[in-house]
Amino acid sequence: MDKENTFIGDDGLIYCSICHEAMELKLPTPLLVKFDRFPRQCACHRLQEEKEKKERRDREHAEIVSRNKRICFHEKRMQEWTFEHDDGSSPAMNRARAFVEHWDEVRNAKAGLLFWGGIGTGKTYMAACIANALLEKEKRVMMTDFSAITNISVNDAREYISCLVSYDLLIIDDLGAERSTEYAIQNVFDVINRRWESGRPLIVTTNLDMEDITKEKDIAKTRIYDRLLDMCTPVLVDGDSKRIESANHKKNFYKGIFKQKKGGERT
Ligand SMILES: [Zn+2]
Incomplete structure (x- = not known):
């Protein structure tokens, strides 16, 4: 005292x-x-104790989020892809936001999403925004791509697939870009099917057209797409390309530099 x-x-x-x-x-x-x-x-003492308790909780929360983000993303920059940088003009992005806001209902309804659309329209970015927002809620999320799934060795496949199934949300990027060998396609089916059996939501992105998906003739692929469409609602992403935006940003950056240099040059 x-x-x-x-x-x-x-x-x-x-x-x-x-x-x-x-x-x-x-x-x-x-x-x-x-x-x-x-x-x-x-x-005063009660207030101080509350403050310390909150600081402890905040510290623990930051540690959990940081650890789970490192596990979730294979590229560090993806940890920065959040809804805060979005202007709210894209209908697909609004669907992505709603997915996070209604997470409990989404999980109960086992309702995933299939982001489809042209190359560079920001599908991966959108999926990463969802991942980051759920990670902030201390959910366990894994974001991987189909190439990683198809490249897994026979010895590791069983354990790897079980691990993918265990996450609260699994995001798999770039359906259609993976190899088409029998083994690769079987691995993709096993992941999607196990996820379907587990009843946990899945998000998939693809550059494939919906027509490619619904009119696929190959039976092995049809098996995958049927499961996928059963679990995931297709959302067309056709907004401004994030990559184009990024490229324009870089172009302007360099324009600025060259201008400065030119202005500073002695004649
Ligand atoms: Zn006092």
Whole structure:
């Protein structure tokens, strides 16, 4: 107890001179107990304790999120792809936001998404935004791509697939870009099928057209696409290309540099 910040009240008890609450309590004395004064926390102490508790919780939260982000993404820059950088003009992006906002319902309904559309329209970016938002809610998310799934060795396949199935949300990027060997296609089917059996949501991105998917003739692929369409609602992503935006940004950056240099050149 910091004596400098206390005073003795009219009732003889010690008071806090900051919040003016009693720092002692008078209770009826049970037999054999000598004292009838018991220490109590004043508002300042309660506040301090709350503050420390919150700091501890925040620290633990940051550690969990940071660890799960490192596990989720194979590229560090993807940890920065969040909804905060979105202007809300893309209908597909709004679907992505709704997916996160209604996560509990999404999970119960086992309702995944299939982001489809042309190359560089920002499908991967969108999926990563979902991942980051759910990771912030301390959900376990894994974002991988179909090439990684098809490249897994026979020895590791069983354990790898079981691991992918265990995440709260699994995101698989770039359907259609993987190898088409029998083994590769079987691996893709096993992942999708196990995820389907587990009842946990799945998000897939693809450059394939919906017509390519629905009119596929190859039976092995049809098996995959049927499962996929059963689990994931197709969402067309046809907005401005994030990569084009990024390329324009870089172009402007270099334009700026060259301009400066040109202006600074001696004639
Ligand atoms: Zn106080």
